[in-house]
Amino acid sequence: MRKLIILNTIIDFIWILSCIPILILGFGFIIYMFFNPEILEIWQTNGFDSNAPIWIKQFATVIFYGIACGLIFAVFLFRKTLCYFRRKKPFDSYVIESYNTIGKILIGLSLFSMVFMFMMQLVFNSKLVIDLGVSPYLLLLSLGLFFMVLSESFKIAKHAKNDSELTI
Amino acid sequence: MAxxxxxxxxxxxxxxxxxELAEQIGITTANLSILKTGKAxxxxxxxxxxxxxxxxxxPADILEYVPD
Structure with missing residues (x-):
């Protein structure tokens, strides 16, 4: 149980200090970039050529914010499932559904990010870049699949538990 | 159930x-109820x-097979 408390504390820490500020500041940034496009020079410092039209940079920023929102939603779901673990209800239907949803979100986001970053390199830097090494997208994809497998395992465990409880 | x-x-x-039966066979009345209601x-x-x-x-006096 101590490990669960540590995990819960870390996730709460990430949620309060990273997720909520990113949501608020990101939204503020998106609104502000339409009034002051010069702020989009930040793309240049991130290794992208600044010659691309402003609307492409704005579009890319909105997409990045969408990806961040998806990841934050996955953290939110995971945080909620930890509450069920603390209440000693690990096989609750909500946990099983949430893990499946988290898996789908992570897989979707990793595939989308992979294609999006490929397109970004093409548009901003006029380069065809294919990363064959260990990339964060592959890790995210694996994590998504792991959550889906976990969801399936929990479903089987729940079924076995019900069978065991109804054996007289 | 069949x-x-x-x-x-x-x-x-x-x-x-x-x-009384539950007491004598050593199971809880709740479990006996599950058995009696066919939820087991x-x-x-x-x-x-x-x-x-x-x-x-x-056993045949207690269990009976009825085709669906």
């Missing part, structure tokens, strides 16, 4: 209460043996 539990009939024949997924041989011993009957 398997019916005729425990009520056997108890009525012997004028025995559910809690499985029954252990040890439980069946205990029921047969207490009620002095055969």
């Amino acid at each position: 398997i019916l539990i005729n425990l009520d009939i056997q108890l009525a024949k012997r004028d025995m209460k559910s809690y 997924r499985a029954i252990r041989f040890s439980t069946l043996e205990a029921i047969c011993k207490v009620l002095d009957c055969q």
Whole structure:
């Protein structure tokens, strides 16, 4: 149980200090970039050529914010499932559904990010870049699949538990 | 379910209460209720043996197969 408390504390820490500020500041940034496009020079410092039209940079920023929102939603779901673990209800239907949803979100986001970053390199830097090494997208994809497998395992465990409880 | 539990009939024949049977075979009344209402997924041989011993009957007196 101590490990669960540590995990819960870390996730709460990430949620309060990273997720909520990113949501608020990101939204503020998106609104502000339409009034002051010069702020989009930040793309240049991130290794992208600044010659691309402003609307492409704005579009890319909105997409990045969408990806961040998806990841934050996955953290939110995971945080909620930890509450069920603390209440000693690990096989609750909500946990099983949430893990499946988290898996789908992570897989979707990793595939989308992979294609999006490929397109970004093409548009901003006029380069065809294919990363064959260990990339964060592959890790995210694996994590998504792991959550889906976990969801399936929990479903089987729940079924076995019900069978065991109804054996007289 | 195709398997019916005729425990009520056997108890009525012997004028025995559910809690008395539960006490004698060593299971809770809640579990006996699950068995009587047909909600049980499985029954252990040890439980069946205990029921047969207490009620002095055969498994076939308690379990009945009814085609769906």
